[in-house]
Amino acid sequence: MTSFLHLILFLVCIIGSTVYSVDRGNFKTCEQSNFCKRCRSMDKNQKTAFELVPDSVILTDKYFEALIKNTNFDDVSLRMRLDGLKDSTLRLRINKDGNQMYNRFQPVHALVSEPVTESMIMARNASTVELELSKIIKVYITIAPFKLDVYVNEELTVGVNHDNLMQFEHYRPKPESIADNEIGSWEEYFKEHQDSKPRGPSAVSMDFKLYSSTSLYGLPEHAESLALKSTSGNDPYRFYNLDVFEYELYNGMGLYGAVPFLMGHGKKNSVGVFWLNAAETWVDIAGVKGHAEHTSVVESLVNLVSGSSTDKDIPRAHFMSECGIIDFFIMLGPKPLDVTRQYSSLTGTTPLPPLFSLAYHQCRWNYNDQKDVHDVETNFDVHDIPMDVMWLDIEYTDSKKYFTWDPVKFSEPLEMVNNLTSRGRKLVTIIDPHIKRDSNYFLHNDALNNDLYVKNKDGDVYEGWCWPGSSSYLDFMNPKVQEYYASRYSIDNFVGPTEDIFIWNDMNEPSVFNGPEVTMPKDCIHHGGYEHRDIHNIYGLLQVMSTYDGLLKRSNGKKRPFILTRSHFAGTQRFAAVWTGDNMADWSHLKISLPMCLSLAISGISFCGADVGGFFNNPDKELLIRWYQTGAFLPFFRGHAHIDTKRREPWLFDEQTTFLIRDAIRMRYTLLPLWYSMFKNHELTGAPVIRPLFFEFPYEEQLNNIDNEFMIGDVLLVCPVLDQNVQELTCYFPGQEEIWYDRDTYQPIKTNGLMKIPAPINKVPVYQRGGTIVPTKQRVRRSSVLMKDDPYTLVVAIDLKAIAKGSLYIDDEESFEYRNGHFIYIEYEYINNQLISKCLHCENFNTKSWVEKVMIIGIPNVFTKASIQVNGGSLSELTVLYNTHNQVLTVRKPAVGIAQNWTISLL
């Protein structure tokens, strides 16, 4: 039996490394997914079958409700409910009225809480119902054909069903004889897999026109540019969480995650559309500049010719889902940061991560044993490279049985963890959702005895094939499973008395090696009688919810969990960080990591990164260096590698490589106070931690397609080197009244537009925005915990008016005590040659940190000394040093506690 298993694994491996990119034939096209084919073939020029029933209209102080009839089926009517939500947001839900044959699934798990409604005012005439929300927003509902016009400040902003593509297929009994063109609605084959579809057709769809936008963004996860492309002539963007082996770039194939959030952006305003549906979903995009791959010349010509038609130029999206209800939100901005705030008030923000998780992570499939882990850790110290977290991939388990340890290679897990924690470090171990079918495995036995597994269409426990061989899959839809799974993480059940092991949930699409499209058959049955097709895209979210719960309970709710997940959905940001999955050691994959993480960031998931170095294949040292230099500026920063690759720890190349990688990682550590403050700000406001340039400069249209640069908060502009053999690169500097200061040389750049930048191998082009103050820690130690009490250096970069502002957030870096007010929040302002520190929230947290240095960039050489006044006390003098080469004035050692109120005056 085992040798058979080995043979299979071996075959998998063979396939693994001889094929160099994705086998598209393993994944469906829209044409092969029957509901997509049905929805996509709807005719825009055909009047919609749906009409509002005028007599049914009701407006309460909470919502508007009405019936919609389907003119093709007299006996079927739908019920729509429109909610006006606070903060310029609308929600529309359409479900069948009355009973239906099967419950339609609603993935409310994505929502952080029940959205708060606001009252609306209604007016109506024979053909239209008019609803007004918070004075500036008006919704006109046309009765027949059913459609919505959303106006903001009297301007048409969003149109719903303007292209007549609304669909709602009601459940119906299976007919005795099925017409040829309907066979696919009742049964579908893909390769050797049958989808039995016992419930028949149940698709829903809707089209949206974003009248005020010029570009569309979001809809992660796809290996695609930041700006979405027209899908005409190609497949739509697909949402179906899949383990895509060696994925290709720049296309709309479904990847590991699905966040059906779309952002439209134009000079005047920005809007968002959130399509809340967990089933397989496809989205057609049109009316935007730029075209998806493989567009024929003829097609481009057609677009060019018909370009004069204004209707064609309106960005639009057509969402099509296999089942569920029509449930969507429209967020009306008006600015990008307003849209992300509105979206995150629905799906939540990332709770402030423990600081270590923002530091550097070291991973490999696999570190062979506990000695290997120790040796690698030791080498980080030998080469004086900071590192916070060691990771263990699947091989640490006893025969891929999660929550167990290999009895020989990892015989002393607790000792291993304690070795790490003695240097302030942590351990992350992988826990996948598939469970080995092994009668000697407690988890499998528990699952069988307590009925915790997903069932197949015949009601038996579903069996698939994954890392351990024959496996079954926990049904996280079941509250019993959620509770059981969470308790696996408790100290008694896992490793022993440590809270320093954190969790990596992988393969949670779920990945099933022998399943259709490498996942679970859609006719499998979950708790509550739902089919897998109903819930597929939230399977991974459900797993991380349980894991989060488990980690929380492990510390009695005291310590912040850290989880990394591959599969994700809207709302995943509340529980876990996300990485871009199994990428490749290739320059193109370094490049795509920016738009992939930016798309996730504007869709609520800021805590994102890509495997530094690339997962498959071996990076050369140049690629590895550039990847570290880039990865150090993405929120999640982890080196990772496939088991078949050569070791690539930073010291295994040459001295220069070690040195440059060390520099990149150290740069990350000096900026940890900024990252931490940004994440705190994200938790409060939903503002993405990393952002596309247009977020900060929404009026500058040239920025709309830039995705090889990004900003960290509103402070740093990162223009990383993403190509081989680069000595010079071109960066775009946004904003007309801006100054950008090079973070290495402090040289100012006042250009608005493109500029050439010298970028030899040791250069990481990063710029601080004039007008900002960045708190840093310059004493980089072995791990972030060891820097907790260290002093701060404030880097003040002045703008054209010689003003700058900044802030700093400090707490215990690991617990939830900050929610009880135990934190420090400080605002800094530099104005009139004075730097003022106002500690706005300082009472309930003590820190030993102090201010060791203040650097003021971009000021003339006119000051000879400085004075400091602490808490309104007496003045004391400070030494200043002016560097005429870079116009940086350094105030020497203010030596004041960071949580004090003080003013430094330049004299």
Place this chain on the structure above:
Amino acid sequence: MNVMENFNLFITVFCGIFTLINCTSIVKPRGIAFERASLYVPDKDFSCFDGSYIIPFSFVNDDYCDCPDASDEPGTSACPNGTFHCTNAGHTSLVIPSSRVNDGICDCCDGSDEWANMLRKGTCENTCEELGRAAREEAERVQKIFVAGHEIRAQLIAKGKELRLEKQNRITELFEIQRSAELTKNNTLYAKETAEEIEKSALEKYKIMNDEKKRQENEKEKLKDQNEAFEIFNQIDTNKNNKIEEEEVEAYATFDQNNDGTVSQDEKDYFMENKKEITLEDFVLNGWIRLKQLMLVENMDVKDTELPVDVDNDRQVEETEDQDENEDDSDHVEDDVKYTESEDFDESQYDEETKLIIEEAKQARNAFEEADRKFRDLQREVTHLQESLNKDFGPEDEFAALDGECYELSDREYVYKLCLFDQITQRSKNGGSEVRLGTWNSWIGEPKYRTMLYDRGQHCWNGPQRSTHVRLSCGLEPALLSATEPNRCEYAMDFVVPAVCVQHSERPSAPVTDAEHDEL
């Protein structure tokens, strides 16, 4: 709280400057070795070592980095690239990066790197005495092994020299023997060729007889084939009109080449050569041949599908090939094989004289083979000896005595076998064939004669050829200590052997940390 804060800062600044050493009046800045203390003169301004700045002496060790070269802060963590020196009295002194000063971790055994924390809590106890003693004991132990090992090494060197001499002598000796063996070989070759010539002409008449017999047999065969064709023709020709027509072909399953259950037009056309009907004559001349091919193809198809699937088979083939490359006696067999063509001859028909001639030829061949084999054996022995002499057994031949010696190591899953200067293998405890992890190649790396490279091992599935680095260190008994696979298909072994117990300034390499080695 504010007061407390300021107090702490004050302490930090105050304590940062000096440490009082013993009860003398000598003062050295914290984090500086005694030898360098004179560079810091308290009553003078301090000049950064790189000359960049001159600062008041009070700025030295004041927990603020003034000098870009870190020279003003030897005792604090203020400078990013500075170092801290701990005296570690009772043990060896240590230099650590400044970033390890006051980070809560005791790096110096005297605890001096955690001075700020010591003052508060006494976090780091002075463990130098204890550690120093242990280190000295360990050094002593290693030294003992070293001395003893060095003696054994001397014996190995002597043995090595002896072996070299022996080999050289043996080669000279072999050259002599080889010369006479070659003579014998040439003589027997001549005798063999002569005897075979006679044998050939003696067998000539039988050959002619035999050819005639074969011709007759062929004739018979042809007739049989024709009869068969008639029979098949009649079978297909169901309406017995002496013609094969399309409808008759349709009913005959052999023509369904793609096995789809029907005989398609294409399949019919192929057989009928686009004709409507085939006469008997036509069939015998052409159709029958095509029909036979169809039957044959059918058979072959079945075989084809069976062949390539079994990957394990492929692998074994590959492995055998690999091994063949390393066996040098694979070349001489073939030309000796074909000496009698007489298999289909009936030997009983030979007369007595012929039998005698054949017997003589056989004996001549045997004699030659024997002589040839002897010659080759000698040749091989010489080659081996020469190869062995050319192997790098170290500057003093200290490894020569170990040539070909094998050592095993058994872990949970495998038994590893290292045969020095030969090859390394791995055998799974669960059975299965041995896997070669490498064949001796050369010494690599610095210092020389400490790391052996065995490469060109068996291919990994879909990966590189296996290779192994063997790291040598001093030990009294040769032994294989560890075997790991840090990269896929790249193995690393630790091997102790007295041959490397060299008494130079260079320290013995006894318990080296793997940290250094992983970077090979």
